[in-house]
Amino acid sequence: MTECSGLVAYCNNLLDCSAFQDYCPNGLQVEGRPSVSRIVTGVTASQALIDAAVAQGADLLLVHHGYFWRGEAAPITGLKQRRIRALLEHGINLVAYHLPLDVHAKLGNNVQLAQRLGWNITGGLEPNNPRSVGLQGELSEALSGEELAQQLNLALGREPLFISGHGRPVKRIAWCTGAAQGYIDKAVALGVDAFITGEVSEQTIHIARECGINFYAAGHHATERYGVQALGEHLVEQFGVEHRFIDIDNPV
Structure with missing residues (x-):
């Protein structure tokens, strides 16, 4: 105890x-x-x-x-x-x-999502903000837009909404878990090939198409399952408590 x-x-x-x-x-x-x-x-x-x-x-x-x-x-x-x-x-x-669990450099939702997808982190979605909620990085190998969608589907168990903004291979990406569709402008400013988040708004589709960036809405719940699990396991190590993660299904 x-x-x-x-x-x-x-x-x-x-x-x-x-x-x-x-x-x-x-x-x-x-x-x-x-x-x-x-x-x-x-x-x-x-x-x-x-x-x-x-x-x-x-x-x-x-x-x-x-x-x-x-x-x-x-x-x-x-x-x-x-x-x-x-x-x-x-x-x-x-x-x-x-927010503290979104941002943390080891246990945070964004870092944990990258670990599960094998993405290489190169910086923050807001490069000049030391507490940038989102991140930017690179895939281990270039993928087509459809292949990245398939990778997200396999890793998260949920088919993402994929909006194609271009036909180029995807290598440089930015992401922010949860309801961060409004951050697509920040991803556009970085010049990345794709932006991944949890949710989507009506205007997001037009921004992706007109700015030439692939967009993926992979699920608010699906993208934010991992930080709290990592924190729970960390507490097991630090305090010797028992821990169980329970996933209550949510399609959003």
Whole structure:
């Protein structure tokens, strides 16, 4: 058993949470029992994931998408009440890390995605920003646009939306997990062959076609499954806790 407060303080420091202006609070969001021996990780603190954590006897639920987002309604009613009540009734701590878990140089979603795809990281999507959320890099070998789509499909288990902006081989790429379709302009400015993210907007298609860049929407959930898993395994090494990642299917 380890003290929850110490484990959370360690994570806050490891991920440098105080350096971020985020859309939600990072760290402990709902307080449960004081000691932790079993951690469940997942992408989003949905009711299905909470129910799975209860079934696993978890002391702590660690997610990328937690609660209390900027601009959301403050009253704890309805769906929010049911989720928080379930956590409190079973003494489960809810810990969430959003931007700090996207950016981290070893455990972050973007680095972890690159590792699974075998991409070589050469810098940030925003080269002059030391906390650039996205990254740029190169494929180990040049691929056609369709071949890169197939690589993403095989690695993530989800067929990406592929918009062809050119017919050239793809070698230089940029990527940002989650809902980062608005960053396509940054990828265009870098002159890369392709931009990979999780989601897509209507205008993204026109930008890709008119600017001559391949675009891939590989799934918000699918691209952000790996940082929280890496953090969970890191905590196993540091604190000797048990860890299980639970993937609640989400096609988006």
